[in-house]
Amino acid sequence: MRIATFNCNSIRSRLDIVLRWLADHTPDILCLQETKVQDAEFPLDAFRLAGWHVALKGEKSYNGVAIVSKKPADEISFGLDSEPSDAPRLAHARFGKLHVVNTYVPQGRELDHAMYAYKLEWFARLKKYFETRFTPATPLLWCGDLNVARQPIDVTHPETKTNHVCYHQAVRDAFEDAISFGFTDLFRQHNPALVDYSFYDYRAPFDPGQKRGWRIDYVLATPPLAQISIAAAIDIVPRTLPKPSDHCPLYADLKD
């Protein structure tokens, strides 16, 4: 079974890239973030024509999540359990015994901005969400753009990023606390020392040799799934393609 995640930075502007990626990599499940579209405007027919089911929740201009799958989900819900629930940032789908939670965590803007405190709180609320609904024995995948680089290896020049909202110690601690529910970072499980990134800021000149990037997108799994995980990888940076996203697709393969 293959599970994938991709911050597509507008599903309408990158529909062809996403459909091509689905056809080439044939995941069972693909979690999308930043679809940036209201539900009525989501290009659902294009997915259906290609044989995919989609659970989606969006809004105008910002945020938006979707779970694309070969088989239809048995259960779908959106948002955290407390207000503001941020439905366009969290999608949950159940496929038989398998649960998938797809999140687009708030970026945080600046350390002294209210959105950064909100981001830290978001991780705490998400941990509560996991504790309320699941146990570490639940076959559960947590995927998405989490807007935090976990370790020094996960960001270029970490010593210059200590005051960045995606690497500051407090957000790394908040992430680790949510992970402590019982998750394993599948990319790092399979590639313990590999320097690879899932995000390259549009504003930084793209230089594959320099690789100025961040690993802020994840597939995390509870023990029953981490134990049967075979491989995980970040796909090539699609900067050579027309209309590349600033994020890369990544995926994990599990035994069926």
Next chain:
DNA sequence: ATGGTCGGCAACCGA
């Protein structure tokens, strides 16, 4: 240290 480029959407905001 600063600024750099996108997408959405119609002036700038968010990343």
